Amino acid sequence: MTPMDGLIIAVPRGALFSDTLDLLDRLGRDTSEVRANDRKLLFTDIGVITMRPSDVPTYVEAGAADLGITGKDVLLEQAGPNAGRAARALYELYDLDYGRCEMVLATVAGDPDPAAEALRRLGVVRVATKYPRIAAAHLEGSGRQAEIVEVKGSVELAPLAGLAEAIVDLTATGTTLRENNLVIREHIATATARLIANPVAHKVKAKAIDELLEVLRAEL
Amino acid sequence: MSAAPEPILPIPSGTRDVLPDETRELREITESLRAVFEGHGYGEIYTPALEYEAVLGRAGDHAARPAYRLFDEAGQVLVLRADMTVPIARVASTRYAQAEPPLRFCYFAHCYRGVRPQRGQTRELLQAGIELIGAPAPQGTAEALTVLCHALSGCGLEGFRVGLGDASLYAALLSGLGVGNEDGARLLERLVHRDFVGLAEDVGALALSGADAEVLLSVPQVRGGPDVLDDLPGPVREAAAGLHSVHALLDPEVADRLIFDFGLVASFGYYTGAVFEVYDPALGAPLGGGGRYDELLGRFGRPLPAVGFALGVDRLHLALAGEERARAQAAAGGGGAR
Numbered sequence: 001m002t003p004m005d006g007l008i009i010a011v012p013r014g015a016l017f018s019d020t021l022d023l024l025d026r027l028g029r030d031t032s033e034v035r036a037n038d039r040k041l042l043f044t045d046i047g048v049i050t051m052r053p054s055d056v057p058t059y060v061e062a063g064a065a066d067l068g069i070t071g072k073d074v075l076l077e078q079a080g081p082n083a084g085r086a087a088r089a090l091y092e093l094y095d096l097d098y099g100r101c102e103m104v105l106a107t108v109a110g111d112p113d114p115a116a117e118a119l120r121r122l123g124v125v126r127v128a129t130k131y132p133r134i135a136a137a138h139l140e141g142s143g144r145q146a147e148i149v150e151v152k153g154s155v156e157l158a159p160l161a162g163l164a165e166a167i168v169d170l171t172a173t174g175t176t177l178r179e180n181n182l183v184i185r186e187h188i189a190t191a192t193a194r195l196i197a198n199p200v201a202h203k204v205k206a207k208a209i210d211e212l213l214e215v216l217r218a219e220l
Numbered sequence: 221m222s223a224a225p226e227p228i229l230p231i232p233s234g235t236r237d238v239l240p241d242e243t244r245e246l247r248e249i250t251e252s253l254r255a256v257f258e259g260h261g262y263g264e265i266y267t268p269a270l271e272y273e274a275v276l277g278r279a280g281d282h283a284a285r286p287a288y289r290l291f292d293e294a295g296q297v298l299v300l301r302a303d304m305t306v307p308i309a310r311v312a313s314t315r316y317a318q319a320e321p322p323l324r325f326c327y328f329a330h331c332y333r334g335v336r337p338q339r340g341q342t343r344e345l346l347q348a349g350i351e352l353i354g355a356p357a358p359q360g361t362a363e364a365l366t367v368l369c370h371a372l373s374g375c376g377l378e379g380f381r382v383g384l385g386d387a388s389l390y391a392a393l394l395s396g397l398g399v400g401n402e403d404g405a406r407l408l409e410r411l412v413h414r415d416f417v418g419l420a421e422d423v424g425a426l427a428l429s430g431a432d433a434e435v436l437l438s439v440p441q442v443r444g445g446p447d448v449l450d451d452l453p454g455p456v457r458e459a460a461a462g463l464h465s466v467h468a469l470l471d472p473e474v475a476d477r478l479i480f481d482f483g484l485v486a487s488f489g490y491y492t493g494a495v496f497e498v499y500d501p502a503l504g505a506p507l508g509g510g511g512r513y514d515e516l517l518g519r520f521g522r523p524l525p526a527v528g529f530a531l532g533v534d535r536l537h538l539a540l541a542g543e544e545r546a547r548a549q550a551a552a553g554g555g556g557a558r
Contacts, residue, residue, distance in 0.1 A: 022299050063504015079413075089505065091414040194417060200499045200506065203383050208442045 005047075007201075010068035011059055012053035014194050015074040015172075019098040020069050026219050028210060054078075057196065059090050066201035067209070071097065073103055073170050074190040077131045091202050093209075094216060096193040103134060105186040106177050107166045108159050115166040119144060127166045128158030135168035138188050151171060156180040190213065233341030242537075246346070249536055252327050252375035257326035260367045262350045264326050267307040273297040278519045279306045283490055287334030287343070299330035305513065305528055308351045313520035320352020321524055341505065342416050342534065349510070349530035356525040357444075357462060357512060361494045362469035364510065364527045368498070369474045372507075375536065378499045378543055380507070382477050383443070384466070385484025385513060387491040389459040393439060396455025397432050399420065411440055411485050439481035448480050452558065456482065466494060469473075490516045500540030507535045 011020050011034075017069040021031040029046045037043075041050050049065055057078050058069035072095075076086055078168055105127070107115045118125045129135040132150045138148035149164050156176055158164040170191065177184065195216070202209060221397045229239065238246065254264065264512060273289065283306055287297035301307055304327045312323055328348050335341055350367055365382065370378050385392050390411060403426055410419040416437075423436045435453045442448050446467055467475055485497055495511035507515040510529025519525045 051321070055528065061504065092417045095417045095420075119407070198504050201445055203481060203497075204281055204381050204499050204501050206479065210441075 003072075005212065006210065007067055007205060007208050008047045008049065008065045010070075011048050011050045012056055012068075012070050013050050014053055016053060016069065016071060016099045017050075019193070023069075023096065023098075023105070023219070025099035027163040027215055042159075050153055051067075054176050057090060060198050061090055063198045063200060066205055067093075067212075068196045069193055070196065071099060071170075072189070072194050072218060073101065073134070074197050075194060075196070076103075076189060076191070077134050080122045088175050089199050091197040091199060092194055092204075093197050096195055096211060098189075099193040101170045101172045101191045102184075103131070103168065103170055103188040104184045105135075105138065105166055105168050105188060106171075106182040106184050109181050109183045113218065114159070115185065116126075118165045126164040127168055128155055128164035129167055129168040130155060131170075134188065138168065156182060174179060222485045227242060234432075238358075246533060246537060249375045249533060249540070250348060253277070253328070254328070255532070256367065256374040256470050257350055258372040260298050260324070260350075260363075260370070262324040262352075262367070262492070263357065264328070265311065265522050266327070266329070267301075267304070267310070267311060269300055269330060269332075270298045271301055271307060271310075275310060276301065276306050279490060279516060280519065283516075284331075284333065286332070287324055288332050295440045297500050301329075303327050303530065304347060304349060305351060305516070305530070308353075308528075309513075309516050312351075312353050312524070312526075313517060313522040322360070323353040325351070325353075333522070338552060339534075339552035346533040347530040348507075348536075349508070349528060349534050350358060350372060351526060351528035353517065353526040354401060354524045356514070356529065357493050358469055361512060362524065362525045364529060365470060365478075365496065366474050368510070368512055368529050369477050370497070371531070372536075374542065377500060377536070377540055379448070379502060379540070380477065380498060381478045381479050383481040383484050383497040385481045385495050386459040386462060387485065387495045388493060389482055390440060392459055393436065393453070395430065395540045397436065399426065399428075399436075401538040405434065408485065411483065416441065418478045443481040443483060446475075446478075446480065448482075462493060494527070498529075498531065500539040500543070502546060503533065503535060503539040505537055510530050 012141045024031050028129045031046065031047065034043055034048060034050065038153060049059065051059065053070045054074050056068040057074065059065045060068040070097055075092065107113050108206065126147045126149055127135050127139065128149045128151050130151065136146065136148050149158065151158060155167045155169045158167055159182065160180060174184065197209060267552065273286065276286065284302035288300040290298050292298055308325055314325060316323055316417045326349065328346065330344050331347050332344055335343060341360040350364065352364055355363060390408060391404070394407065399504050407419060407422055410422060420437055423433050437451065449464050463480060467478065484497060490513045491511040492514045493512035499509040500507055507557050508529060508531035516527040517526055
């Protein structure tokens with residue numbers, strides 16, 4: 001059983017989860033079962049599969065889902081110009097405008113800025129991040145030499161423990177940065193939730209996708 | 221505990237070995253395609269996988285760029301071909317320099333690209349296709365689309381659709397609305413990357429009336445049946461008229477497969493008019509594509525209009541297997557998500 005329009009949507013668990021479920025409710029998909037089930041991942045009756053945000057483009061590109069919702073940060077990181085990879089074959093259809101965050105470069109508060117100081121004296125700045133390609137592109141694009149240190153967990157720890165002079169990370173309110181005595185030195189990009197589509201589904205299920213987009217435009 | 225694995229003998233990333241069971245299935249597909257191509261009068265040819273860079277390079281910067289280069293014993297730069305369209309343009313201009321057009325060729329050949337290896341997309345890919353040289357639009361385009369649909373039906377594919385657009389359409393729209401070359405190139409780049417959010421941002425930054433901006437945003441999102449060809453803004457009417465005349469020449473069984481798509485942009489810069497892409501709901505990526513390349517042959521010294529398409533045989537195989545699985549699921553009681 002699939003929903004009336006036959007569209008399968010990849011939904012990100014995590015920060016965008018509850019806003020995304022609210023949106024799906026407004027689009028006429030009853031998400032109460034998703035809300036009640038923390039462990040279940042696949043909800044075929046309403047055409048929803050849930051996953052971590054960074055997996056959404058993978059499922060959509062392969063056609064395992066027709067549509068997906070994920071952050072622009074994820075799309076930027078996976079389409080980054082480094083590592084010699086082509087951009088993902090996906091349509092970016094719509095800016096859903098929720099989950100607004102800033103991708104920033106931050107360092108320990110105080111003057112001089114430890115990142116600028118490292119560049120001046122050592123010629124290279126160490127940058128800890130979960131977004132190695134965005135960080136590398138940003139520093140390279142501004143003509144600075146950087147050693148990108150990829151970490152998987154709390155990035156704020158890196159400059160405090162002496163692993164790196166700077167971090168590139170996503171922040172919504174800046175609270176975590178402030179609590180760790182870090183200040184934003186540069187804005188890199190603004191990220192919001194985006195609706196993406198598989199390139200084949202975008203053609204062969206054009207009518208269903210356009211109808212959904214129309215409702216979406218009216219709702220937002 | 222099993223013993224430590226034997227050291228493996230690797231092959232390059234993006235290549236693979238094809239073993240007998242799979243080869244038999246691929247052979248069945250290529251035999252079906254070959255029968256259809258030959259039945260429509262397309263003679264099969266082989267060309268060398270290696271060519272001189274200077275010769276293939278005549279196709280210009282926008283052709284599929286060769287990803288692998290090497291030197292021969294005389295120090296000449298050789299490339300592994302990235303498609304068969306350019307080598308066949310060379311063959312038509314040399315071996316058939318005096319022949320009366322139209323010329324019809326088909327091929328089954330490995331091509332080499334520096335892609336990111338993923339499902340059904342390898343760096344060494346087996347392509348099956350045709351080139352129809354010396355047949356202008358719309359008749360030539362209609363013939364190529366007909367052979368394409370017969371070939372796919374012939375190997376048993378059921379749900380396929382063919383997206384049909386026009387490579388010159390968006391460019392005509394941009395110049396018709398007075399968008400400069402630099403701005404226009406940026407918008408086209410957004411379309412190539414399928415980024416409608418970025419397109420909206422860039423269009424919003426231009427000094428255009430609300431109605432013109434809306435046209436630039438909405439036209440590339442138009443896709444559907446022949447009814448989308450009606451009621452279009454002025455600058456794209458000419459390109460749409462070309463698509464209309466192709467549509468009018470097609471048998472219903474072919475015409476019903478078409479999805480007119482104004483957002484379809486050329487994957488290679490040598491496409492000049494109609495472009496097409498082949499989809500099947502059982503696979504998340506296109507099976508192949510093609511289009512008109514009316515100016516390519518001239519670069520090799522024999523100016524003739526031409527059209528052709530290429531199918532990825534591995535992807536076609538994946539789509540056939542996907543359809544087979546879907547049929548088995550449906551027969552077993554409609555289980556599964558799709």
